[in-house]
Amino acid sequence: METSVLWYTEGKGEEDLQVHHFERLGAAELLIRQLSEDQPFATRLPYSPLSYDGQLLRIRWCVRLRIFLAGGDELMAQQLFCLTAPDARR
Amino acid sequence: MRLPKPWSKKRGKRIAGRAFSGTVGEAVFFAVLFLVGVFTLALTVAQRWVPVSALVLPTGLGFWILIVLSLALVVTGGVALAFGILQIGASSERRSALARRAGELELIRPSLADGSVLPTVPRGANLTDSPGMRLAYRLPSTGWPGWRLASAAVLALMWNGGWLVLLVVVITGFQQGRPRWVLTGLLLPFAGVGVWAFRYFLARFREMSGLGATIVEISEHPLLPGHDYQGYVAQFGRMHLRKLQVELICEEESTYRQGTDLRVEKKTIRCEKVLLDRGVTIDRQHPWEREFALKVPSDSMHSFRSPHNAVRWKVVVTGEARPWPSFCQSFPVVVQPGSTPPRRSPR
Amino acid sequence: MPVADFRRPANPFATRFLIPGASAYCRIDRQNGTLRSSDRDSLQWLLGRIERHRWGAIQGPHGSGKSTLLVALRPALHDRFGPPGTLRFRPGQSAADYAAAVEQLARSPVDRLWLIDGWERLPRAAAWGLRCVARLRRLRLLVTLHHEAARWPVIWRTALDPQLARRLTWERLDDWPRHRPLLMASWEARWERAAGDLRESWFELFDAFESLDRQGMLSEAWSAELPEPGHGE
Numbered sequence: 001m002e003t004s005v006l007w008y009t010e011g012k013g014e015e016d017l018q019v020h021h022f023e024r025l026g027a028a029e030l031l032i033r034q035l036s037e038d039q040p041f042a043t044r045l046p047y048s049p050l051s052y053d054g055q056l057l058r059i060r061w062c063v064r065l066r067i068f069l070a071g072g073d074e075l076m077a078q079q080l081f082c083l084t085a086p087d088a089r090r
Numbered sequence: 091m092r093l094p095k096p097w098s099k100k101r102g103k104r105i106a107g108r109a110f111s112g113t114v115g116e117a118v119f120f121a122v123l124f125l126v127g128v129f130t131l132a133l134t135v136a137q138r139w140v141p142v143s144a145l146v147l148p149t150g151l152g153f154w155i156l157i158v159l160s161l162a163l164v165v166t167g168g169v170a171l172a173f174g175i176l177q178i179g180a181s182s183e184r185r186s187a188l189a190r191r192a193g194e195l196e197l198i199r200p201s202l203a204d205g206s207v208l209p210t211v212p213r214g215a216n217l218t219d220s221p222g223m224r225l226a227y228r229l230p231s232t233g234w235p236g237w238r239l240a241s242a243a244v245l246a247l248m249w250n251g252g253w254l255v256l257l258v259v260v261i262t263g264f265q266q267g268r269p270r271w272v273l274t275g276l277l278l279p280f281a282g283v284g285v286w287a288f289r290y291f292l293a294r295f296r297e298m299s300g301l302g303a304t305i306v307e308i309s310e311h312p313l314l315p316g317h318d319y320q321g322y323v324a325q326f327g328r329m330h331l332r333k334l335q336v337e338l339i340c341e342e343e344s345t346y347r348q349g350t351d352l353r354v355e356k357k358t359i360r361c362e363k364v365l366l367d368r369g370v371t372i373d374r375q376h377p378w379e380r381e382f383a384l385k386v387p388s389d390s391m392h393s394f395r396s397p398h399n400a401v402r403w404k405v406v407v408t409g410e411a412r413p414w415p416s417f418c419q420s421f422p423v424v425v426q427p428g429s430t431p432p433r434r435s436p437r
Numbered sequence: 438m439p440v441a442d443f444r445r446p447a448n449p450f451a452t453r454f455l456i457p458g459a460s461a462y463c464r465i466d467r468q469n470g471t472l473r474s475s476d477r478d479s480l481q482w483l484l485g486r487i488e489r490h491r492w493g494a495i496q497g498p499h500g501s502g503k504s505t506l507l508v509a510l511r512p513a514l515h516d517r518f519g520p521p522g523t524l525r526f527r528p529g530q531s532a533a534d535y536a537a538a539v540e541q542l543a544r545s546p547v548d549r550l551w552l553i554d555g556w557e558r559l560p561r562a563a564a565w566g567l568r569c570v571a572r573l574r575r576l577r578l579l580v581t582l583h584h585e586a587a588r589w590p591v592i593w594r595t596a597l598d599p600q601l602a603r604r605l606t607w608e609r610l611d612d613w614p615r616h617r618p619l620l621m622a623s624w625e626a627r628w629e630r631a632a633g634d635l636r637e638s639w640f641e642l643f644d645a646f647e648s649l650d651r652q653g654m655l656s657e658a659w660s661a662e663l664p665e666p667g668h669g670e
Contacts, residue, residue: 008453009396009398009399010447010448010451010452010453011344011399011448011451011452011643012344012346012355012451012452012640012643012644013343013344013345013346013355013398013399013452014344014345014346014347014397014398014399014452015398015452015453015456016396016397016398016399018209018210018396046207046208046209047207047208047427048208048209048210048211048392048394048426048427049209049210049211049392049394049396049427050391050392050427052391052394052401053445054342054359054391054401055342055357055359055647055651056342056343056344056355056357056399057342057344057399057401058447059394085315085427085428086428346452346640347527347528348499348634348636348637348640351528352527352528352529
């Protein structure tokens with residue numbers, strides 16, 4: 001199981017992506033953990049790049065979870081979030 | 091009565107004589123040097139390899155001296171003229187930046203390295219290594235107004251150089267007793283085109299010589315959204331402008347692949363008019379200078395650079411004039427995120 | 438600074454949705470000259486052709502789905518020939534990149550299948566080097582080409598007819614049923630301007646979609662109250 005916090009660009013240009021936080025749990029560790037419970041993790045987010053909605057380009061932050069199953073299948077889920085400056089207003 | 095000297099003498103940092111007529115005079119001198127070199131080279135080569143009875147040049151010391159001298163004239167005239175063209179409209183900061191850099195001009199280096207406090211925000215170190223005279227920092231520009239002049243120079247020199255070679259061929263033909271009448275007939279109209287090209291080049295040179303350096307200084311750098319800054323702009327040269335304006339522009343840039351091409355698309359997403367002056371007259375003794383207030387809107391995106399995408403900020407100085415050419419000079423700046431960690435003082 | 442709205446859905450014509458493999462390779466008909474990667478018979482037939490020709494090409498014009506087909510075939514090629522190697526050549530690559538590609542092939546196990554996207558972008562020297570190494574290592578090569586070329590028998594020709602292109606575009610807008618007719622209104626004109634290049638027409642639609650969004654014509658589909666900054670969990 002892999003947990004990552006990353007940003008990626010979306011728009012007309014080729015996609016750029018940078019992983020900020022990455023955590024991998026192997027089979028042995030997964031056996032120890034109670035996956036039915038919440039699995040908290042922590043990371044200190046950087047000051048940039050901030051989330052952005054532009055005309056040619058958007059910058060999106062997300063938490064991505066990948067689960068690699070025993071049969072070779074792979075599941076992926078992600079949750080977008082906004083990284084903003086402290087004085088951000090709606 | 092003192093006659094204007096068609097050259098300018100440099101005494102240390104001062105320039106004696108009229109810079110304007112000196113600049114044009116130097117350009118004419120080096121252009122003529124180039125063309126004389128082409129003519130001599132063509133004539134020497136023709137006399138050696140196009141045998142005309144008693145006038146075949148032996149391949150001795152004299153022949154090679156002529157070849158070397160001709161090449162020297164061509165190289166000297168061409169390089170000096172190119173150098174003179176490059177000087178036009180370029181501030182000392184730009185020249186210094188050009189001299190430091192090999193390869194493509196990139197004043198703002200990306201900042202994707204791990205451990206950087208502001209990932210993807212360009213560092214812009216090159217923007218602040220030149221102190222200003224009025225304010226803290228003098229910004230280097232990325233634009234260069236001389237492309238049209240460079241094209242005119244290439245056209246004039248290539249055409250006239252070619253015409254001189256043609257002249258040598260015609261002369262050789264007459265010497266051989268086999269005149270080339272078609273080529274001889276073409277000499278006159280080609281000469282007309284050559285004269286026009288040369289006059290066009292001189293006119294452009296005269297105009298562009300009037301376009302001096304554009305200087306922009308700023309009180310602080312990098313910038314933050316919602317903050318106020320002081321700016322200073324100066325335009326040197328000799329021109330009359332209908333309008334001269336300063337803008338703060340934010341631009342998105344995206345690179346994408348389409349077939350075998352790599353395309354770059356840009357879009358201006360923000361344009362803040364900072365300063366506008368109409369009916370501006372600039373001369374050598376009285377450059378145009380203004381101070382202005384610069385505010386980065388609080389809802390602005392910070393500068394961003396990734397391999398295929400970018401958000402860039404720049405201060406743009408635009409001048410509109412007739413008959414002088416319009417010009418546009420860009421001065422990149424870096425805007426950091428509003429939540430920037432505290433900076434150490436540069437002083 | 439206003440909060441960037443992460444709920445705002447992506448432009449369906451953003452590049453990340455257009456990369457090879459982002460869409461399934463679509464069929465027309467094997468008799469008519471196309472295939473669907475999920476069609477078993479067609480797939481087996483194509484795999485048979487790849488096996489018969491140690492070196493072969495998928496040939497077709499710009500934006501006709503060559504790279505997408507290559508990605509779509511990969512699992513089946515993996516099953517038949519073992520894990521294939523992949524090389525992708527793009528504009529702006531350097532001599533060092535080409536040298537690295539030759540080295541990769543030189544280190545490859547014998548008889549391995551290599552998928553090479555963008556063969557025509559290779560300089561002559563690099564192409565010659567890759568061919569020599571492939572010959573020495575007895576490698577199988579499946580490349581993409583825009584035009585037919587000697588030494589490269591055509592395994593499959595990709596082609597996009599206007600109807601298929603229209604259908605693919607229509608499907609791209611499945612999340613925007615109310616606005617789809619508006620965006621598709623000038624489809625024929627776009628297709629003609631793009632000269633049959635689907636990617637080119639989708640780049641135009643990207644701009645059209647953004648324009649509608651900036652005019653607020655799409656906002657009712659996604660606008661929702663966001664929590665105040667700092668008030669969320």
